[in-house]
Amino acid sequence: MAILKLLDQGGKIVKGVGDIKAFLNDRGIIFEQWEASKPIKDDDDQETILEAYQHSLSPYMARHGYLNADVINVHKDTPNIEEIRKKFLSEHTHAEDEVRFFVDGEGEFFFHFKEVFSVICQKGDFISVPKGVKHWFDLAPKYHVKAIRVFQTKEGWVANYTQSGIDKKYIK
Ligand SMILES: [Fe+2]
Numbered sequence: 001m002a003i004l005k006l007l008d009q010g011g012k013i014v015k016g017v018g019d020i021k022a023f024l025n026d027r028g029i030i031f032e033q034w035e036a037s038k039p040i041k042d043d044d045d046q047e048t049i050l051e052a053y054q055h056s057l058s059p060y061m062a063r064h065g066y067l068n069a070d071v072i073n074v075h076k077d078t079p080n081i082e083e084i085r086k087k088f089l090s091e092h093t094h095a096e097d098e099v100r101f102f103v104d105g106e107g108e109f110f111f112h113f114k115e116v117f118s119v120i121c122q123k124g125d126f127i128s129v130p131k132g133v134k135h136w137f138d139l140a141p142k143y144h145v146k147a148i149r150v151f152q153t154k155e156g157w158v159a160n161y162t163q164s165g166i167d168k169k170y171i172k
Contacts, residue, residue, distance in 0.1 A: 002031070002127075003120040007110075007170060020119070027113055030128035032056075034101060042104075046071040049103055053148060056126075057101070064097075066150040071103065075144045088137040091167045092159035096152045098129040105144035110136045110170055118170070136167045 004014040004023060014020055017033065024031040036052040049071050050057065057069060074084060091112060100107075102125045109127065110118040112134040121127055129135055139145060149157070 001122055002125045003122075005118045005120070006115070007117055008115040023117075024119070024127075027111070028130045028133070029111070030126075031119075032126040033124050034126050035124065040103060049146075050148065053101065053103075057148065057150075061150055066099070066152055068151045068154070068156075069148060070151075071146065071148055073146045074139065075105070081139070081143055085139045085143070087159070088139065089167060089171060091134050091136050091162045091164050093132050093134055093162065094129070094157075094159065096131050098131075098135075098157075099127070099150045101126045101148040102145070103148060104146040106142040107145045107147075108138045110138070110167065112164075112166060116166070116170060134162060134164075136171075138171060140172075 001015070001017065002020055004020045006012040006014065014023065021031045034053055034056040037055055038052050040049060040052055044052075050069055060066070061069065074081060078084065100121065102121045102123055104123050106120060106122045108118050108120045109129065110116065111129075119127065151157075
């Protein structure tokens, strides 16, 4: 279940799904919650995971013109995990929407509109970061993200870093 943090309002926490959804939708960020059609095990392969969410994933992909879906799985023992964390940790934008569905684990998306806020995404949370929106992402403190990603292009995840340094104010 997601947690919204209003970082420029003294770190005020919002937990209700309806309130979080309304706040994010107001800013063009799609937020949903999906359920698996069958239980997922820790060692299930990519195909099994995609199949378990196909009833939600396929219509979404068709509606928004996505071609490819995969599952990213990083955890504490992933080689170079700190390097991987750093790639996502500086403020950036993308030329296409960044779509993630959290199958397991946890990660925090930080958004920079007029204000800065963050959303901790957990199991069952679906989020789509609109193209061009300034954001960054932290794997810490859990260092475990198992997430479905969808892409419109073959290039996959490409970041345009802003070099603003604003992320440094919010990352511990
Ligand atoms: Fe991103």
